[in-house]
Amino acid sequence: MNVLSALGEALVLIGTFFYFLSALGLIRMPDVYNRMQTSTKSATLGSLGVMVGVGLWAVGDGLSWSWFTKSVVIALFLLLTNPISAHALIRAAYKSGIPLWQGSVVDKYREHLEAKEKAETEASKEGGEE
Amino acid sequence: MEEASKISRYLYTLIILFLIWLALTASLDQQELIFGFVLSAIVAAITYPIFTTRGLANLHPKRVAYAIAYAPYFLWAMIMANLDVAYRVLHPKRPIRPGIVHCKTILKTNPGKLSLANSITLTPGTITLDVDGDDYFIHWIWVPDEVLHAESEEVHVEKASENITRPFEKFLKVIFG
Numbered sequence: 620m621n622v623l624s625a626l627g628e629a630l631v632l633i634g635t636f637f638y639f640l641s642a643l644g645l646i647r648m649p650d651v652y653n654r655m656q657t658s659t660k661s662a663t664l665g666s667l668g669v670m671v672g673v674g675l676w677a678v679g680d681g682l683s684w685s686w687f688t689k690s691v692v693i694a695l696f697l698l699l700t701n702p703i704s705a706h707a708l709i710r711a712a713y714k715s716g717i718p719l720w721q722g723s724v725v726d727k728y729r730e731h732l733e734a735k736e737k738a739e740t741e742a743s744k745e746g747g748e749e
Numbered sequence: 750m751e752e753a754s755k756i757s758r759y760l761y762t763l764i765i766l767f768l769i770w771l772a773l774t775a776s777l778d779q780q781e782l783i784f785g786f787v788l789s790a791i792v793a794a795i796t797y798p799i800f801t802t803r804g805l806a807n808l809h810p811k812r813v814a815y816a817i818a819y820a821p822y823f824l825w826a827m828i829m830a831n832l833d834v835a836y837r838v839l840h841p842k843r844p845i846r847p848g849i850v851h852c853k854t855i856l857k858t859n860p861g862k863l864s865l866a867n868s869i870t871l872t873p874g875t876i877t878l879d880v881d882g883d884d885y886f887i888h889w890i891w892v893p894d895e896v897l898h899a900e901s902e903e904v905h906v907e908k909a910s911e912n913i914t915r916p917f918e919k920f921l922k923v924i925f926g
Contacts, residue, residue, distance in 0.1 A: 637831055644838045652888050653847055656876050657834050663871060664831045685775030692772045702870035703863075706877050709888065713878060720847060727851035728878060728886040 624679025630672025637665035650720035651712050659705040663698065670694040755797075757804030762793040764808070765800075812924050819920040823868060826916075830873040837890065848892040849878060852885040852910045855918055861925030868917045875913055887913060 644657025674690030713728070770785035793800075801807065837845055856862055866877040866885070874890040893912070 637835075640831075640835050640838055644834065647838055647843060648845070650847075652876070653845060653890060656874065656888070656890050657838055659876065660827075660830050660834050660871060664827055683775070688772045688775040692769065698871075699867065702867040702877075705870055706866060709876060710879055719849070728849045731851065731881070731884065731886065 621679050624676050627672045627674070627676030627679055630668045630675065632672075634665045634668030634670075634672060637661045637668065641665060651717055652709060652719060655705055655709045655712075659701065663701045666697050666701075667694050670697070754804065757806070758801050759793055759797045759804075761804045761807060762797040762800045763789050766793055815920055815923040819924065822920065823871075823917075826868075826872045830871060833873045844891070846891050847888065849886055849888050850892060850913075851906050852887055852913050853883050853906055854885060854910070855883075856921060856925065858925050861921050864925065865917055865921055868921075869913060872917075885913075889913075 638661070641658045641661035644661060645654050648654045648657055670690045671694055674687035677686035677690075678684055766789035767786060770789055774781050774785065837843065854862065854865060856865055862880060866880055869875050869877050869885070869887060876888045878886045878888050880886075
């Protein structure tokens with residue numbers, strides 16, 4: 620037991636706690652958008668903690684430093700790709716017409732889409748008259 | 750934005766790929782280094798046109814310094830985001846007031862917009878729903894009063910941008926231009 624493995628174990632513990640929060644958020648939140656909020660954030664930080672923690676833990680237990688560098692590279696890839704997948708999922712959910720929770724207060728995106736559609740139809744109408 | 754020369758873009762791709770190889774093998778053995786360099790050269794020759802438009806200019810010391818300074822700032826924002834999520838999930842009354850708000854950004858380049866969208870998704874209470882030119886549509890888990898009761902569209906955009914995009918833009922403006 621040395622400092623590195625103790626630090627690694629602590630990071631893995633914190634990471635699993637955030638995993639738990641992410642799963643709990645999936646149960647407690649009312650609609651798909653809020654579920655994406657909780658699950659993306661907590662799962663990303665949880666994975667980051669677990670991966671870096673595992674790397675440090677392995678080094679502390681006498682394995683080579685390559686464990687640490689590999690786990691850091693994997694954590695970086697995850698950090699860069701996870702928000703993109705969340706964005707793709709939430710956008711697809713909106714495009715396929717899943718409604719917001721009834722407690723939602725504003726929806727500027729709907730207004731934007733409607734304004735855009737209106738502008739397009741007007742443009743095509745003017746084009747037809749010419 | 751004008752493109753850098755082919756050689757500069759190729760060298761930049763090569764450097765990034767070789768750094769990833771170094772981290773993945775974690776060995777300084779001569780054979781490993783040579784083979785990694787050959788592989789990076791081959792992959793870079795195929796992929797450099799889609800990998801970068803600015804080439805070695807990305808490695809300007811000021812940009813690298815800002816990128817390094819951005820890492821702890823971003824990690825701190827991410828930890829705060831998770832504590833915020835923890836509070837909302839564990840609180841018995843579930844204090845959420847979600848909504849989709851509209852922001853504008855001053856960033857011009859595509860990599861900059863991508864990293865801004867990523868940063869927004871991972872920081873407190875916000876997730877990027879769509880990006881359309883300069884307009885960001887963001888799902889916010891707790892829309893504050895000053896944004897919710899804004900008198901006009903401009904005030905709404907101004908307040909929302911101040912809260913969501915401004916803190917990151919000052920870094921990303923330098924890193925990605």
